[in-house]
Amino acid sequence: MKSLVYTGKGTVAIQDRPKPTITSPTDAIIKLKHTTICGTDLHIIKGDVPTATPGRILGHEGVGVIDAVGSSVNGFEVGDVVLISCITACGACSFCRKGMPSHCVSGGWALGNTIDGTQAEYVRVPHAVSSLYKLPGTVDLGDAVMLSDVLPTGLECGTLNGKVKPGSTVAIIGAGAIGMSVMLTSQLYSPSLLVVVDVDDARLALAKSFGAHNTVNSKAADTVKQLMAMTNDEGFDTVVEAVGIPATFELCQQLVAPGGVIANVGVHGKKVDLHLEMLWDRNISITTRLVDAVTTPMLLKLFKTNKLNASRLITHRYSFKDCEIAYDTFKAAADHKALKVLISM
Numbered sequence: 001m002k003s004l005v006y007t008g009k010g011t012v013a014i015q016d017r018p019k020p021t022i023t024s025p026t027d028a029i030i031k032l033k034h035t036t037i038c039g040t041d042l043h044i045i046k047g048d049v050p051t052a053t054p055g056r057i058l059g060h061e062g063v064g065v066i067d068a069v070g071s072s073v074n075g076f077e078v079g080d081v082v083l084i085s086c087i088t089a090c091g092a093c094s095f096c097r098k099g100m101p102s103h104c105v106s107g108g109w110a111l112g113n114t115i116d117g118t119q120a121e122y123v124r125v126p127h128a129v130s131s132l133y134k135l136p137g138t139v140d141l142g143d144a145v146m147l148s149d150v151l152p153t154g155l156e157c158g159t160l161n162g163k164v165k166p167g168s169t170v171a172i173i174g175a176g177a178i179g180m181s182v183m184l185t186s187q188l189y190s191p192s193l194l195v196v197v198d199v200d201d202a203r204l205a206l207a208k209s210f211g212a213h214n215t216v217n218s219k220a221a222d223t224v225k226q227l228m229a230m231t232n233d234e235g236f237d238t239v240v241e242a243v244g245i246p247a248t249f250e251l252c253q254q255l256v257a258p259g260g261v262i263a264n265v266g267v268h269g270k271k272v273d274l275h276l277e278m279l280w281d282r283n284i285s286i287t288t289r290l291v292d293a294v295t296t297p298m299l300l301k302l303f304k305t306n307k308l309n310a311s312r313l314i315t316h317r318y319s320f321k322d323c324e325i326a327y328d329t330f331k332a333a334a335d336h337k338a339l340k341v342l343i344s345m
Contacts, residue, residue, distance in 0.1 A: 001016070001017055001019045001120055001121035002014055002015075002016065002120065002121050002320065003015055003016070003057045003116070003119065003120035003121070004057065004058055004059065004120065004323045004324075004327075005055065005056065006044055006045055006052065006054055006055070006056045006057075007055075008054050009046070009047045010045055010046065011045065012058065012323070012324060012327055014321070014323055014324065017057065017116075019121075019122050020116065020122055020123065021068075021124070022068055022124070023124065024070060025070040025071045026070055026072050026073060026126060026127050026128060027070040027126055028068065028070065028073055028076060028124075028128035029066070029067045029068040029069075029122055029123070029124055030064040030065065030066060030067060030084060030118075030122065030123050030125055030132075031064050031065045031066075031067045031122055031345075032063075032064040032118060032120065032122065032123060032345050033062075033063050033064050033065065033081075033141055033344065033345055034063045034064075034141055034142045034144075034145045034342055034343065034345070035059050035062040035063075035118045035119050036059075036061050036145050036146075036148075036340055036341060036343060037058075037059075037119075037326060037327060037340075037343070038059075038060065038061060038086075038149055039177070039178070039267065040109075042331060043267060043269070044056070044112075044113070045058075045327075048269050052112070052113045052114070056112065056116060057117050057119060057120050057123075058112045058119045059111065059112045059117035059119030059120070060084075060086040060109065060111040060112040060113065060148070060149060061084065061086055061118060061145055061148035061149045061150075062084045062118035062123065063081070063082070063135065063141045063142075063144050063145050063148075064081070064082065064084065064123070065079060065080070065081055065082075066078050066079060066080045069128065074129060075129060076128060076129070076132060076134070080134055081134070081137070082132040082133060083132065083133040083134075083135055083144055083145075083147055083296070084111070084118060084123070084125055084131070084132060084148055085131045085132070085148060085293045086109065086148050086152075086291065087104070087107065087109060087131070088101075088107030088108065088109075088110045088111060088125065088130075089101030089104050089107050089130040089131055089293075090104050090105070090106050090107050090127045090130065091127065091130040093105040093106065096130075100292055101292050101294070102289075102290040102291060102292045102293075103290075106126070106127070108290075109290065111123065111125070119343070121320075121345060133296060133297070133300060138304070139303060140311065142311075142314065142317075142342050143310040143311045143314065144303065144310070146181075146311075146340065147296060147299050147300060147303060149291065149293075150177050150178060150181045151181050151185065151299055151308070151310060151313075152291050152292075152294075152295050152299060153178060153181065153265065153291040154178055154179075154181025154182040154183075154184065154185050155181070155182075155185040155295050155299065156289060156292060156295055157182075157264075157287075157289040157290075157291055158172070158178070158179075158181070158186070158242065158263050158265045159182055159185040159188070159189065160295070161261070161263040161287040161289050162182075162186075162239075162240050162262075162263035163237075163285075164186045164189045164191055164238050165189055165191075166189060166190040166191075167190070167191070167192045168191040168192065168237045168238055169191065169195075169230075169231050169234075169236045169237045169257070170186055170191045170193065170194050170195065170236060170237065170238045170240070171195045171197060171227060171239045171240070172186075172194075172196045172197065172240045172242055173198075173239065173240060173241050173242060173248045174197070174198060174241070174242035174266065175196050175197075175198035175203035175204060175206070176203070176243070176333065176339065177313055177339045178265055178266075179196065179198070179240070179242035179265075180206070180207065180210060180312070180313060180339060182240050182265065183207060183211065184211075184309070184313075186238075187211055188302075188308075191238075193214070193230060193231070193236075194211070194212055194213045194214075195212065195214045195215065195216065195227065195230060195236075196208075196212040196214075196216075197215070197216045197223070197251070198215070198217065198218065199217060199219050200217075200334050201217060202334075202337050203334075203337075204216075204217060206339075210312060214230060218251065223251070224251070224254050224255065228255070231257065234257050234258075235256055235257030235258065236255050236256060236260060237257055237259075237261070238260060238261050238263060239256045239262050239263070240252075240262075240265060241262065241263070241265060241266050244266025244268050244269070245266070245268070245270070246268075246270060246271070249262075249264070249268070250273065250275075252264075253274075253275050253278065256282070258284070259282075259283045259284065260282075260285075261284065261286075261287060262285070262286045262287070263287045264288045264289075265289075313339050314339070314340050314342045315336075315337060315338050315339045315340065315341070316336065316338050316340075316341040316342070317341070317342045317343075317344065318341060318342070318343050319343070319344055319345075320343055320344065322343075326341045326343055
């Protein structure tokens with residue numbers, strides 16, 4: 001089969017690999033129809049993820065058709081169209097039972113990390129019963145890929161961890177795919193003020209079209225002053241860090257209101273400073289999380305009933321033979337005005 005392989009620091013290539021086979025009774029083999037690229041895939045090829053070594057087939061998101069199932073897989077059959085969760089969950093370990101399958105002792109973020117992933121013609125999915133979701137024929141399968149990772153991440157790590165609720169004031173720092181997903185899912189909870197901050201005017205314009213009440217370009221010298229004025233200098237109830245660099249986490253600390261929440265979503269590769277000298281008496285919470293994908297059933301219901309427009313996140317579409325071009329586009333997302341790139345087989 002054709003596969004997109006991490007070949008070394010900074011490089012990927014399409015290679016021929018053997019089609020995967022059932023190795024455990026709980027496995028399923030999926031023939032991919034659509035997949036996509038995630039920011040964590042870029043972290044891998046930069047060498048930031050030591051568990052993903054050169055030679056790994058990348059990808060942890062996708063939609064496809066079941067090609068084979070193990071003897072213990074109940075409720076799924078060959079020919080079923082399924083959504084592949086980015087998180088593989090055994091459903092039985094102590095972490096899964098706590099609702100934290102991201103830390104599953106035999107799963108978690110495995111696909112495209114510790115085992116071969118979804119950027120290929122076929123993928124083996126362990127713990128299939130807990131890691132796949134049937135899709136009806138009424139939905140757009142390309143759009144459904146956004147429910148593998150980016151939308152659950154936005155909802156769980158940003159909106160829910162940030163405790164967004166009716167009437168909240170919310171600032172999202174970063175208008176990439178994750179920040180936009182936080183914004184889309186925050187709207188489900190009716191905040192009174194939803195502001196998106198970024199350095200890219202094109203992305204800010206897109207955020208406005210998605211429903212942001214206000215946007216601010218953080219290149220401005222008076223960024224904090226502009227944002228605080230929107231809240232009568234009280235600060236924001238929820239501030240979401242959706243970039244993963246020290247400067248954006250610093251900005252979050254300047255914007256959070258007394259009693260507010262800083263919800264970190266970004267992947268941080270460098271240390272950041274925590275200003276307890278400024279925050280120790282402000283009754284704030286700081287949350288971190290790796291997506292658990294426990295909200296996927298809820299998101300699927302919204303998606304099936306057209307209450308959640310996942311297609312907004314897809315800005316570029318490629319065939320699998322152009323995977324390497326898709327990576328070049330995603331690596332230079334600002335230059336190409338890219339959020340998510342959809343790759344179809």
